[in-house]
Amino acid sequence: MPSSTFSGTVSTPKLSVAVDMGNPFLNLTVDAFLKIGAVGVTKSLAEDTYKAIDKGSLSKSTLEHALKKLCKEGVYWGAAGGVYIGTEYGIERIRGSRDWxxxxxxxAATGAVLSAVGKKGKDTIVIDAILGGALATASQFVNNHYFY
Structure with missing residues (x-):
């Protein structure tokens, strides 16, 4: 009976940025802004590439729109990441423990701030705060293997 094997390795991309602003809070916040902002730029780039391929054409105005969107998405995602990491670090320092x-x-704080900046109603701000808290908690559970 013939047999075959398949093997391979998957390595995660590593982004190393050294940020030293003389304060751990600022270091973490700026580092998060840069790294998560890069994720936002990549997301926007992938979306715009898909749209260009789907349409089958590319124009100067499409490129200008894509570049403008790249910058906005990068700043938005970076700001969200910076607010989240900075807030989590501050809470950790106040509480004296590192947990979910x-x-x-x-x-929750990040969800509320981002929603409030978007000038949404108070009900939407509360819902976004709940969503932000739930997503962050779920991410913490998955990353710290609380399930087994």
Whole structure:
């Protein structure tokens, strides 16, 4: 009976940025802004590439729109990441412990701030705060393997 094997390795991309602003809070916040902003830029680039391929054409105005969107998405995602990481770090320093509760509170605060900046109603701000807290808590559970 013939047999075959398949093997391979998958390595995660590593982005190393050294940020030293003389304060751990600022270091973490700026580092998060840069790294998560890069994720936002990549997301926007992938979306615009898909749209260009789907349409089958590319024009100067399309490129200008894509570049403008890249910048906006990068800043938005970077700001969200910076607010979240900075808030989580501050809560950790105040509480003196590092656990899922910090992520929940930081996620809720970030969701509320981002929603408030978007000038949405108070009900939407509360819903976004709940969503932010839930997503951050779920991420913490998955990353710290609380399930097994």
């Amino acid at each position: 509760k910090n992520a929940m509170l930081a996620g």
